[in-house]
Amino acid sequence: MAPNDPQPRPPLSPLSLALRVGAIGAVTLLLAGALAYTGGYFSPERLTPDRVVDVLEKNNGEHPGFRRNHPKGVCVTGYFESSGAAASLSSAEVFSATRTPVQGRFSLPTGNPYSPDSAAALRSMALRFQQANGQQWRTGMNSMPVFPVGTPEAFFGLLQATAPDPATGKPDPQKAGAFFASHPETGAFLAWAKTAKPAASFVTETYNSVNAFYLTNAAGQRQTVRWSMVATTPADSVAPQAENYLLADLQQRLAAGAQRWDLVLTLANPGDPSNDASKAWSGKHRTVTAGTLVIEREQAQDNGECRDINYDPLILPSGIEGSDDPLLAARSAAYAASYKRRTGEVNSLPASASQESRP
Amino acid sequence: MSAQHFSLPARVLHWLMAIMILAMLFVGVGMVASVSERHQWLINLHKPLGIAILLLVIVRLVVRFSSTTPPLPADLPAVQALAAKLSHVLLYALMLALPLVGWAMISAAGDPVMLGSALQLPALLPADAPTFAVLRKAHRYLAYLLFATVLLHLAGALFHAWVRRDHVLHSMARGPR
Numbered sequence: 456m457a458p459n460d461p462q463p464r465p466p467l468s469p470l471s472l473a474l475r476v477g478a479i480g481a482v483t484l485l486l487a488g489a490l491a492y493t494g495g496y497f498s499p500e501r502l503t504p505d506r507v508v509d510v511l512e513k514n515n516g517e518h519p520g521f522r523r524n525h526p527k528g529v530c531v532t533g534y535f536e537s538s539g540a541a542a543s544l545s546s547a548e549v550f551s552a553t554r555t556p557v558q559g560r561f562s563l564p565t566g567n568p569y570s571p572d573s574a575a576a577l578r579s580m581a582l583r584f585q586q587a588n589g590q591q592w593r594t595g596m597n598s599m600p601v602f603p604v605g606t607p608e609a610f611f612g613l614l615q616a617t618a619p620d621p622a623t624g625k626p627d628p629q630k631a632g633a634f635f636a637s638h639p640e641t642g643a644f645l646a647w648a649k650t651a652k653p654a655a656s657f658v659t660e661t662y663n664s665v666n667a668f669y670l671t672n673a674a675g676q677r678q679t680v681r682w683s684m685v686a687t688t689p690a691d692s693v694a695p696q697a698e699n700y701l702l703a704d705l706q707q708r709l710a711a712g713a714q715r716w717d718l719v720l721t722l723a724n725p726g727d728p729s730n731d732a733s734k735a736w737s738g739k740h741r742t743v744t745a746g747t748l749v750i751e752r753e754q755a756q757d758n759g760e761c762r763d764i765n766y767d768p769l770i771l772p773s774g775i776e777g778s779d780d781p782l783l784a785a786r787s788a789a790y791a792a793s794y795k796r797r798t799g800e801v802n803s804l805p806a807s808a809s810q811e812s813r814p
Numbered sequence: 815m816s817a818q819h820f821s822l823p824a825r826v827l828h829w830l831m832a833i834m835i836l837a838m839l840f841v842g843v844g845m846v847a848s849v850s851e852r853h854q855w856l857i858n859l860h861k862p863l864g865i866a867i868l869l870l871v872i873v874r875l876v877v878r879f880s881s882t883t884p885p886l887p888a889d890l891p892a893v894q895a896l897a898a899k900l901s902h903v904l905l906y907a908l909m910l911a912l913p914l915v916g917w918a919m920i921s922a923a924g925d926p927v928m929l930g931s932a933l934q935l936p937a938l939l940p941a942d943a944p945t946f947a948v949l950r951k952a953h954r955y956l957a958y959l960l961f962a963t964v965l966l967h968l969a970g971a972l973f974h975a976w977v978r979r980d981h982v983l984h985s986m987a988r989g990p991r
Contacts, residue, residue: 464978464979464980467977472977475976475977476977478972478976479969479972479973479976479977480969482968482969482972483965483968483969486965486968487961487965489840490839490840490843490961493840493843493844493847494843494844494846494847495847501847502849503846503847503848503849504846504847504848504849504853505847507849588934589926589934590926590928590932590934591925591926607849607850762943763923763924763941763942763943763946764924765923765925767925769854770925770926773931773932776931777854779851781850781851783854784848784849784850784851784852784853784854785849785850785853787853787854788846788848788849788853789849791846792846794923794946795947795950798923798943798944798946798947798950799944799947799948799951801943801944801947802944
């Protein structure tokens with residue numbers, strides 16, 4: 456037989472042909488359907504990163520080019536000076552190297568880039584530590600001690616319950632109240648929110664990781680921690696009655712000199728939850744002061760170094776790992792969706808002069 | 815009669831990569847639609863698997879050009895033969911392009927390109943947000959195009975096996991007897 460001679464093939468009956476073509480179609484469709492199912496096309500109720508960002512856009516209005524949450528902020532740069540005290544807990548270079556450059560950002564927690572500085576009591580600090588070995592540690596911290604809820608589903612519920620009412624432009628207090636009543640884990644956060652006052656300065660605030668992480672040392676031993684950037688400058692004034700004061704305060708303080716925070720690691724006791732950011736770790740804890748964050752300069756966020764950084768809390772150097780806290784993966788996933796959208800809109804960002812006032 | 819069958823290395827590479835590429839497409843689509851711990855687990859799988867596919871496709875191109883490829887059946891209509899040829903060129907191009915676009919995209923985001931907790935690849939491009947946005951979109955649409963081409967390839971193979979009942983699927987499924 457010559458290689459290319461077709462085998463003798465009796466023609467297929469019309470029924471057999473139809474069945475065979477149908478089977479090919481079925482196999483193809485089944486595979487396409489399986490992919491669509493995996494992508495959530497048949498499960499509109501599934502919580503996806505894009506749905507989280509969609510509800511943020513719906514609640515906050517659309518502000519192209521800006522982060523979908525915490526859009527009002529300022530870039531800062533400086534370095535971290537390790538004390539060496541955490542080197543036995545984590546093999547990450549940042550804890551042993553003397554100096555690691557840092558690109559960071561201070562922000563407000565609201566969803567509107569033009570919110571007045573006193574719109575919320577919460578302030579946030581995000582940092583990227585750029586290790587000499589090329590690995591990075593990114594962290595987004597908040598001045599509250601705990602997160603309102605412990606799961607991405609509950610966070611999504613919170614966003615929905617606090618959506619502005621189309622009639623008033625403000626969240627419906629009944630809806631929000633009902634959410635908090637049905638989510639007792641929000642108690643610790645609400646207790647903080649009741650007494651928290653908007654700080655007059657980013658510099659006098661202490662910022663907490665809120666989520667737990669695992670540190671691993673060279674011997675492979677694992678320690679669960681939360682961390683805080685503890686202010687070394689005491690608050691000396693109350694927030695002024697003005698729309699914008701945080702930027703001017705930061706500029707003034709940095710003009711006078713670098714500003715410092717202590718990185719304090721809180722080591723979990725047995726029984727402390729690593730998977731629930733809504734719960735405080737109460738009682739006595741061992742703490743380790745890993746070093747000092749020194750912030751030297753600020754830059755406008757529309758062209759500063761922080762603009763194109765996604766402060767994904769799961770971009771970590773070896774020696775630091777995400778814990779079993781379900782919010783970490785959700786933050787990572789949702790930040791990626793926000794980053795995907797805003798990086799395509801960089802040209803829509805208003806120039807720096809108008810950052811703080813509506814264009 | 816070995817010219818009737820793909821060489822053993824070609825067959826091993828084909829089926830291994832078929833599994834890897836299908837897995838990769840499902841991992842990719844699944845991870846971007848998840849906010850659970852699965853998201854992180856899948857991303858940590860997606861990156862090294864993508865680089866493995868990139869390395870394998872290079873080996874595969876070498877194997878392809880250094881061994882004989884069984885000819886298509888002589889009685890195959892010219893249009894189908896052309897479609898077969900073009901779809902294979904497209905498959906190879908996408909197998910190469912997708913890992914490279916993914917790698918370049920992570921680089922453009924300014925993220926360290928990590929395969930696991932310590933193994934780091936160099937950045938393919940400097941960090942640049944608009945470039946990231948374009949590559950991120952390209953990665954998505956090229957992946958859909960690859961999936962569509964894989965489905966076409968599969969449907970074509972089954973058409974040869976079940977309707978034409980020729981030698982084409984056998985030439986990849988097994989060696990000479």
